[in-house]
Amino acid sequence: MNPRRSLALIGAVALTAAIAGCAPITVTSFTGQDVRVDNYRTYGWADAVDTGVPGDPRLDNNPFFHEYLRGAIDRHLLSRGYEPTILRPDVYVHYHASTRQKVSISDQAPATDRRRERTAEVYDEGTVVIDLTDARTGALVWRGAAESGLAGVVNDQTRMEEAIERVVGRILARLPRRS
């Protein structure tokens, strides 16, 4: 086989593997101005949790997805030193989930000796946003978000749960730990 073709094939396989199983997670977070998040001790769930997931009818109002996501947030908040309460919490927790398709264009790669080919990959990306708001003022005190590829994740319940655990863990790792 033409070495250039072999290289292109290896690249395509690597890209597919990356999208399918080991998709990177991009995490962002910010803290409100002059806010010390670790001064807050207890949290509660906001009354109205939006169970819609724009972009994916499989996850829209899907109780298995939402229950696992909520459980993962609870576990990771606890592990960061925040305590759940239903009585006058210091902060309320909200989350939003959505999905969308994205297009990845590869650099021009020689497909044959005579012409060049630019290839596109279409993949589903999921976004989870976790907000903490001051229970007294309603102001946003901290927001963490993550984006990750979803190929093969939603159709496999176990993989979906593993992905949620990983994503929530990465987001809340940015939350200041309470000592």
Add this chain to the structure above:
Amino acid sequence: MRRVHALLPAVLVGSLAAAAAGCITLIPVSSHVDRGADVTRYRTYAWGPADALPVTDPRLRDNPFFIDDLHGAIDSELQSRGLLRATSERADLLVHFHAAVNERLEVPARAERFRECAGQDCPATVTTFEAGTLVIDVLDTWSNSVVWRGWAEHRIEDMLDDPQLVGRRVRDAVHRMMERLPLAAEARSRAQAPEVTP
């Protein structure tokens, strides 16, 4: 064993040819389940109250063939798996469905792209298609919580004006989804077992 090996290529070629001719359409299906639910106790089902927008696309919502085919296919599959449709008594399970249509992106097949740019550099090409997603929810009546959600996804633009094709695809999708319903084996064995009365 040798005969099986000899037949395998022929079966594969036959399947591929049939699929290419449009006789076989493998509709991707999957499901989520409440792992803690005791599925062995369910015996009866009924249609649950419809959501505000169970079918979001007017071409499907206003299509009586689609709705009839879907109801018929779900009834048939649940009953073939040993569940009885509740008449007067309260059902163990409630069933409802949602059908959504979304525009999706896809990359055309390589051969198709190369035809478009024969003899010159090939740009990246992305096209759109309409994807239909059929979701079936099964709820425990007593807890009012979903114990199983199944779904099937398929492109729909080639079938909307062909009611017979819609019917075939709906039946195929529902059948393949219901094969994943975890109560199937339990309910079937119960349905096949002789009734014992004290």
